[in-house]
Amino acid sequence: MQGSATEINALIILASLVFLLMPIGLLLYIRSYNRHKKNHFVEKENMRQKFESEILKTHIEVQEQTMQTIATELHDNIGQLLSLTTLTLNSISIPENERATEKIDNSLSLVNKSIKEIRELAKILHGEQIVESGIGNAIEQEINWLKRVGGYELHVNNDLLDINASSPDKDLIILRLLQEIINNIIKHAQATSIQIDTYLKNDTLLLTVKENGIGFNYEEARNKKTGMGLASVQKRVALIKGKIDVNSTPEKGTSIFIEIPYP
Amino acid sequence: MLRFFTITTIAELACLISALVFLIGDKRAFWKRIILYIFLAVFTEIFGKVLGRIYHNNIPIYNLFILIELSFITYGFYVFLRKYIDIKLWMVCIYAACLCIYFGYFLIYGINSYNAFTVSVMSVVFVIYGLMYFYLLLKDENYIDLKFHPAFWWVGGAVIFYFGGTLANFFDSLFQSIYFGKYPIRYFIYSLLNVFLYGFWTYSFICRARQRKLTH
Numbered sequence: 038m039q040g041s042a043t044e045i046n047a048l049i050i051l052a053s054l055v056f057l058l059m060p061i062g063l064l065l066y067i068r069s070y071n072r073h074k075k076n077h078f079v080e081k082e083n084m085r086q087k088f089e090s091e092i093l094k095t096h097i098e099v100q101e102q103t104m105q106t107i108a109t110e111l112h113d114n115i116g117q118l119l120s121l122t123t124l125t126l127n128s129i130s131i132p133e134n135e136r137a138t139e140k141i142d143n144s145l146s147l148v149n150k151s152i153k154e155i156r157e158l159a160k161i162l163h164g165e166q167i168v169e170s171g172i173g174n175a176i177e178q179e180i181n182w183l184k185r186v187g188g189y190e191l192h193v194n195n196d197l198l199d200i201n202a203s204s205p206d207k208d209l210i211i212l213r214l215l216q217e218i219i220n221n222i223i224k225h226a227q228a229t230s231i232q233i234d235t236y237l238k239n240d241t242l243l244l245t246v247k248e249n250g251i252g253f254n255y256e257e258a259r260n261k262k263t264g265m266g267l268a269s270v271q272k273r274v275a276l277i278k279g280k281i282d283v284n285s286t287p288e289k290g291t292s293i294f295i296e297i298p299y300p
Numbered sequence: 301m302l303r304f305f306t307i308t309t310i311a312e313l314a315c316l317i318s319a320l321v322f323l324i325g326d327k328r329a330f331w332k333r334i335i336l337y338i339f340l341a342v343f344t345e346i347f348g349k350v351l352g353r354i355y356h357n358n359i360p361i362y363n364l365f366i367l368i369e370l371s372f373i374t375y376g377f378y379v380f381l382r383k384y385i386d387i388k389l390w391m392v393c394i395y396a397a398c399l400c401i402y403f404g405y406f407l408i409y410g411i412n413s414y415n416a417f418t419v420s421v422m423s424v425v426f427v428i429y430g431l432m433y434f435y436l437l438l439k440d441e442n443y444i445d446l447k448f449h450p451a452f453w454w455v456g457g458a459v460i461f462y463f464g465g466t467l468a469n470f471f472d473s474l475f476q477s478i479y480f481g482k483y484p485i486r487y488f489i490y491s492l493l494n495v496f497l498y499g500f501w502t503y504s505f506i507c508r509a510r511q512r513k514l515t516h
Contacts (some may be wrong), residue, residue, distance in 0.1 A: 046478055050485065053468075053471065053475075053489070056463075056464075056467050057463075057464045057467065057492075060459050060460040060463045060464070061458075061460060063434070064456050064460075067434055067437070068447075070438055071443075071444070071446045075443050078443040147399075196313075
């Protein structure tokens with residue numbers, strides 16, 4: 038009789054121990070479930086990033102296409118029309134009326150200037166054509182345009198002119214990046230001096246743009262997501278797996294350092 | 301002197317020291333208050349032993365601690381559950397019901413009788429809160445790294461302790477009658493449960509200190 042009571046007690050103790058282990062099992066199950074949740078979360082995040090990257094790529098492609106169309110239109114149609122106008126104006130001869138001659142000369146001068154400007158604009162818009170001669174040349178053209186705009190003391194070290202490597206897809210994005218940065222400086226920075234350095238080191242293209250403008254609070258702009266230009270630059274850099282570092286001090290200016298694996 | 305240092309008191313003291321080390325600078329009220337709660341637990345345990353030796357009756361102080369335990373653990377679960385669900389009204393009602401049981405028991409049996417009934421009821425309630433927390437944690441869409449999530453380890457320790465406590469209360473007379481060496485098996489079960497509880501809580505304090513460091 039006592040033996041059976043001991044057996045029952047032993048059974049109860051054993052069952053109790055198993056029962057005590059249940060919450061531990063539960064915790065282990067939750068951790069394991071959570072690990073699966075993490076994998077799912079990471080997968081979802083990757084898909085989101087991929088999707089965003091695809092959208093951005095498409096956006097850039099569409100933008101590029103639009104720019105090419107505008108460039109072609111400007112060059113082939115409006116440019117031709119203006120050229121024709123110049124020819125027509127040239128063919129008019131009114132020797133007896135000095136004032137008319139003067140006016141026609143002025144008009145001719147304006148039309149010629151317009152043609153020149155349109156050609157330059159078409160060149161800038163037609164990015165693919167510019168980068169065909171290499172990223173170094175494309176950057177040089179951009180800097181030349183900036184020189185013509187005037188108003189800035191420029192310091193340029195473009196070491197990409199003589200490189201042999203090229204990557205057409207990246208070149209176009211790098212050129213657009215530089216254009217976006219320069220546009221931002223013109224629009225917002227109120228700078229008087231711009232320094233641009235470009236060089237290739239250990240399969241990494243380095244692009245540095247420094248200016249002495251009014252500066253801004255980088256963290257604030259990033260958190261508020263107000264700087265569309267800055268966001269666009271960051272997205273483009275991310276698209277070609279590059280790194281960007283922005284240092285800005287109010288009233289002292291901004292420095293942008295970009296590193297891109299190249300080619 | 302050595303008699304005061306049982307497995308439970310050592311686990312409690314270790315937990316108190318770790319709470320002082322990792323939580324003293326915490327700005328969140330719950331993590332600050334837990335230091336006081338563990339201090340009261342250690343105090344009750346040691347003072348209870350002193351009273352037991354001198355007056356041979358330490359039940360009133362343990363009965364008083366049940367009220368502190370009921371209040372603080374309810375508060376702890378409220379802090380962690382409110383992130384996922386608006387449960388304040390329910391918790392207040394359940395807390396009030398537990399208080400009625402607590403004081404009702406003393407009206408019937410007096411303060412010198414250990415209020416095991418309230419302990420059993422609150423253990424079941426805390427296990428339900430704990431399981432509810434785990435359910436809501438799993439249901440939540442956001443991913444949390446549980447390895448370093450203080451709330452998970454705090455609730456985990458509490459669930460193991462109260463789950464085991466419910467079982468130990470259920471077979472209390474049996475566990476007191478069976479001896480393993482010098483001590484009844486009840487002593488080992490409670491010691492084990494306390495080691496789990498304070499071990500998990502100590503780890504949750506470490507996670508909390510880490511979390512605080514990362515957010516600053």
